[in-house]
Amino acid sequence: xxxxKLFNVAVVGATGAVGEQILKLLEKRDFPINQLKLLSSxxxxxxxxxxxxxxxMVEEATPDxxxxxxxxxxxxxxxxxxxxxxxxxxxxxxxxxxxxxxxxDPDTPLVxxxxxxxxxxxxxxxxxxxxxxxxxxVAALKPLQDRxxxxxxxxxxxxxxxxxxxxxxxxMLRQSKEVLAGNEVEPQILPVGSxxxxxxxxxxxxxxIDKFQDNGYTLEEMKMVRETKKIMGDExxxxxxxxxxxxxxxxxSESVYVELKNDYELxxxxxxxxxxxxxxLVDDPANxxxxxxxxxxxxxxxxxxxxxxxxxxxxxxxxxxxxDNLMKGAAWNAVQxxxxxxxxx
Amino acid sequence: xxxxKLFNVAVVGATGAVGEQILKLLEKRDFPINQLKLLSSxxxxxxxxxxxxxxxMVEEATPDxxxxxxxxxxxxxxxxxxxxxxxxxxxxxxxxxxxxxxxxDPDTPLVxxxxxxxxxxxxxxxxxxxxxxxxxxVAALKPLQDRxxxxxxxxxxxxxxxxxxxxxxxxMLRQSKEVLAGNEVEPQILPVGSxxxxxxxxxxxxxxIDKFQDNGYTLEEMKMVRETKKIMGDExxxxxxxxxxxxxxxxxSESVYVELKNDYELxxxxxxxxxxxxxxLVDDPANxxxxxxxxxxxxxxxxxxxxxxxxxxxxxxxxxxxxDNLMKGAAWNAVQxxxxxxxxx
Numbered sequence: 001x002x003x004x005k006l007f008n009v010a011v012v013g014a015t016g017a018v019g020e021q022i023l024k025l026l027e028k029r030d031f032p033i034n035q036l037k038l039l040s041s042x043x044x045x046x047x048x049x050x051x052x053x054x055x056x057m058v059e060e061a062t063p064d065x066x067x068x069x070x071x072x073x074x075x076x077x078x079x080x081x082x083x084x085x086x087x088x089x090x091x092x093x094x095x096x097x098x099x100x101x102x103x104x105d106p107d108t109p110l111v112x113x114x115x116x117x118x119x120x121x122x123x124x125x126x127x128x129x130x131x132x133x134x135x136x137x138v139a140a141l142k143p144l145q146d147r148x149x150x151x152x153x154x155x156x157x158x159x160x161x162x163x164x165x166x167x168x169x170x171x172m173l174r175q176s177k178e179v180l181a182g183n184e185v186e187p188q189i190l191p192v193g194s195x196x197x198x199x200x201x202x203x204x205x206x207x208x209i210d211k212f213q214d215n216g217y218t219l220e221e222m223k224m225v226r227e228t229k230k231i232m233g234d235e236x237x238x239x240x241x242x243x244x245x246x247x248x249x250x251x252x253s254e255s256v257y258v259e260l261k262n263d264y265e266l267x268x269x270x271x272x273x274x275x276x277x278x279x280x281l282v283d284d285p286a287n288x289x290x291x292x293x294x295x296x297x298x299x300x301x302x303x304x305x306x307x308x309x310x311x312x313x314x315x316x317x318x319x320x321x322x323x324d325n326l327m328k329g330a331a332w333n334a335v336q337x338x339x340x341x342x343x344x345x
Numbered sequence: 346x347x348x349x350k351l352f353n354v355a356v357v358g359a360t361g362a363v364g365e366q367i368l369k370l371l372e373k374r375d376f377p378i379n380q381l382k383l384l385s386s387x388x389x390x391x392x393x394x395x396x397x398x399x400x401x402m403v404e405e406a407t408p409d410x411x412x413x414x415x416x417x418x419x420x421x422x423x424x425x426x427x428x429x430x431x432x433x434x435x436x437x438x439x440x441x442x443x444x445x446x447x448x449x450d451p452d453t454p455l456v457x458x459x460x461x462x463x464x465x466x467x468x469x470x471x472x473x474x475x476x477x478x479x480x481x482x483v484a485a486l487k488p489l490q491d492r493x494x495x496x497x498x499x500x501x502x503x504x505x506x507x508x509x510x511x512x513x514x515x516x517m518l519r520q521s522k523e524v525l526a527g528n529e530v531e532p533q534i535l536p537v538g539s540x541x542x543x544x545x546x547x548x549x550x551x552x553x554i555d556k557f558q559d560n561g562y563t564l565e566e567m568k569m570v571r572e573t574k575k576i577m578g579d580e581x582x583x584x585x586x587x588x589x590x591x592x593x594x595x596x597x598s599e600s601v602y603v604e605l606k607n608d609y610e611l612x613x614x615x616x617x618x619x620x621x622x623x624x625x626l627v628d629d630p631a632n633x634x635x636x637x638x639x640x641x642x643x644x645x646x647x648x649x650x651x652x653x654x655x656x657x658x659x660x661x662x663x664x665x666x667x668x669d670n671l672m673k674g675a676a677w678n679a680v681q682x683x684x685x686x687x688x689x690x
Contacts (some may be wrong), residue, residue: 152657156501156600158550158589177525180518197633204639205503205591205598207651207665212630216611216653225656238657242600242665244503246550246591253550255501255587255600266561285557288542294549306552308561311570312497312583320552320587 005345006034009338010069010093012061012084013076014038015047017166018098021331022073027052029335032342039065041076063087071341073334074098089125094341096127096334100219103128103227110230113336114278115142120340127337132329133157133220133243133252134227139302139328140279140321141258143272145232149261151315152238155224158246158253159209160293161201163325164190168201172247175202191245202247209243218243251293252329254321259313266309269317273304278328283307291322299324300332350690351379354683355414355438357406357429358421359383360392362511363443366676367418372397374680377687384410386421408432416686418679419443434470439686441472441679445564448473448572455575458681459623460487465685472682477674478502478565478588478597479572484647484673485624485666486603488617490577494606496660497583500569503591503598504554505638506546508670509535513546517592520547536590546592554588563588596638597674599666604658611654614662618649623673628652636667644669645677 009026013019019040026033036051039061047058059065061080066072066088074081075098085095085102102108109119110128115138120127130138137155144150161168171189178185179202187198191208199206210219217225224241274281282291283305291303302323310316323329354371358364364385371378381396384406392403404410406425411417411433419426420443430440430447447453454464455473460483465472475483482500489495506517516534523530524547532543536553544551554565562570569586619626627636628650636648647668655661668674 154499154602156587158503158591173525176521180522180525191633195633199633199637200639203593204637205593206637207598207600207635208633212633215656216630216651217656238655240602240655240657240661240663242501242602242651242663244598244600246503248548248550248592253552253589255552255589257499257585257587257602285561288536288540288544288553288557290552292544292549292551294545306561306587310583310585311560311562312585316585318585318587 004032004342006032007070007342008035008037008068009033010037010039010066010072012039012072012074012080014049014058015040015044016075017162018075018326018330021326022075022335023049023051025331025335029339031335031338037065037069066091066093069093071096071338073338075330075334085126093125094123094127095125096129096337098129098330098334100131100223102126103130104230110227111337112138112231112333113340114139114276115231116233117340120337129330129334129337130227130231131220131223132163132325133159133254134224134231135329135333136252136302136321136323137224137254137256138228138231140256140273140304140319141232143276144258144260144269145234147272148264150237150258151261152259153228154240154257156242156255157244158248159243160248160250160252160325161190161245162250163252164245167193169249172201172249175200176247179203201245204247206245207242209245248293250297250324250326251322252325253291253293256319256321257310258317258319260315260317263315264317266307269307278302279304281305291320293322296322296324298327300327302328349377349687351377352415352687353380353382353413354378355382355384355411355417357384357417357419357425359394359403360385360389361420362507363420363671363675366671367420367679368394368396370676370680374684376680376683382410382414411436411438414438416441416683418683420675420679430471438470439468439472440470441474441682443474443675443679445476445568447471448475449575455572456682457483457576457678458685459484459621460576461578462685465682474675474679474682475572475576476565476568477508477670478504478599479569479576480674480678481597481647481666481668482569482599482601483573483576485601485618485649485664486577488621489603489605489614490579492617493609495582495603496606497604498573499585499602501587501600502589503593504588505593505596505670506535506590507595508597509590512538514594517546517594520545521592524548546590548592551590552587554590593638595642595669595671596667597670598636598638601664601666602655603662603664605660605662608660609662611652614652623647624649626650636665638667641667641669643672645672647673
């Protein structure tokens with residue numbers, strides 16, 4: 001991206017887990033930055049972070065923070081985005097929002113570059129980054145949708161604790177040590193910090209991510225249903241999800257069952273995925289090779305394997321999809337969107 | 346079971362993880378034992394175990410071990426069962442086999458007492474105990490099959506390492522300590538001890554349990570397909586499975602999607618499961634109550650929750666099924682069968 005316009009960029013939530021990854025990626029990708037503004041809550045303001053060898057002071061994010069900013073990446077929670085992104089957008093800032101605040105807003109494009117990059121052209125100042133568990137799934141489903149059509153998706157997730165933030169990682173590691181030492185644990189964060197009941201995550205599987213809705217599904221499960229339809233641009237795709245937290249630090253795994261609209265050859269599916277952007281096919285049962293959370297951690301790709309036909313339904317396909325929830329599931333997808341914006345300017 | 350005939354009982358594989366649970370249950374249930382014989386491989390012979398306060402010497406299992414025995418519970422691996430169970434059966438011993446050796450043999454009943462106890466009457470000396478992941482699923486599906494009929498099942502499992510034996514538990518705990526200490530790990534057992542490639546299980550999810558078959562499914566996945574049809578007595582039920590090992594010690598969790606043949610009311614499903622033998626319904630989202638592996642560990646029941654209708658398919662139902670894989674998934678199911686045999690004599 002040499003010989004190109006440089007941008008004034010703000011990162012809102014710069015001290016958080018996703019913000020940290022965004023900064024690393026902006027640096028690594030040599031994003032065309034003129035001026036970089038790091039913003040956070042009042043609590044973290046004053047922290048100094050290093051970007052390309054230079055110290056940058058983190059400032060408190062306020063409505064006045066966005067003067068002169070051209071691109072802002074938000075990952076400081078839904079409330080911060082709701083309060084500040086519309087104000088920034090009104091000032092002409094293009095906001096890329098990592099939270100749930102605007103994802104289902106009909107005026108806000110919900111974008112996974114490999115799936116629906118054209119949607120960014122319809123933005124009105126805010127572009128939403130989908131939920132981590134949705135991003136990796138739709139990235140792998142897109143080549144199948146284009147070639148065969150998709151009628152339904154049944155997904156069960158195996159989600160990492162980093163999706164619940166740094167305190168959830170700490171809790172899981174601390175609990176693991178306690179259990180290994182033969183001590184009792186006192187869960188304090190998971191499954192949902194703001195809810196009263198807590199469950200042990202160490203050496204356990206918790207079938208609750210985010211709050212329950214009136215229909216018995218969790219918000220995380222409903223995000224997968226609604227966001228998939230919106231990103232793939234097809235309200236007729238039926239999605240049902242079971243979202244589960246397991247004791248993994250980085251990397252969501254997903255057991256995805258897809259029913260295609262047309263007949264398929266398994267070898268064609270493998271070729272499609274092999275050639276698809278952002279996808280790495282790891283599918284070699286003879287050598288016990290399949291995607292693993294520990295191997296996806298820190299990498300930008302979506303890893304797909306365990307491809308096999310449903311023996312009872314010839315249009316049914318089982319897949320195992322793994323990706324780093326903080327990378328493609330959050331920071332990398334947001335930076336990809338920022339790069340497309342930069343290229344178009 | 347007072348005033349009743351006492352039995353000469355042999356436990357083959359008495360020193361293993363499942364054998365240990367069988368002994369505990371025979372003691373706790375006050376099984377009508379005349380003489381108890383503990384058998385094992387030559388390696389473990391000579392070990393002394395305590396049963397009802399008395400020391401019992403473990404002897405090497407040989408073709409001559411079964412003279413005078415009336416009921417034998419096998420859990421010493423498929424090869425031992427293949428070698429010895431037919432010999433014992435010929436001598437009139439009723440063999441309850443926990444291994445995969447005879448499960449799909451047309452002459453061998455495959456029994457989960459809550460589902461198909463009548464099948465034990467057709468035995469020819471050997472009664473097979475199904476695979477752990479199948480047992481807990483069919484126990485929960487049976488009331489739905491009877492009331493609505495089942496057309497298909499799509500299951501993703503979250504399986505505990507104890508299913509792979511004591512050495513796999515040791516490996517998982519040792520690896521966890523290493524990772525927490527910031528050290529590299531050298532996987533040696535999982536996913537399959539006898540195969541060359543090993544993967545880290547600590548803080549990971551491994552989508553391989555047992556060996557891969559030519560069709561791309563693992564043997565564990567194919568067990569769930571075949572055994573479900575046989576136990577439920579309906580070859581038309583379509584089952585597709587993804588079996589995954591996660592870092593949990595005891596208790597398999599399963600995300601099960603069921604498509605029923607007839608319309609259902611969710612409240613009726615809850616009532617059916619609440620009244621079903623061997624099932625404990627834990628389904629109270631408002632209070633964040635659902636089945637958890639850590640809470641199922643050591644208990645005989647199958648725990649079911651997270652019941653909710655597929656929003657796209659009115660006959661589709663999502664369930665979360667959890668049970669201790671060494672209890673209902675192995676030892677308890679075997680002892681239940683032994684109790685039915687004892688009652689019938």
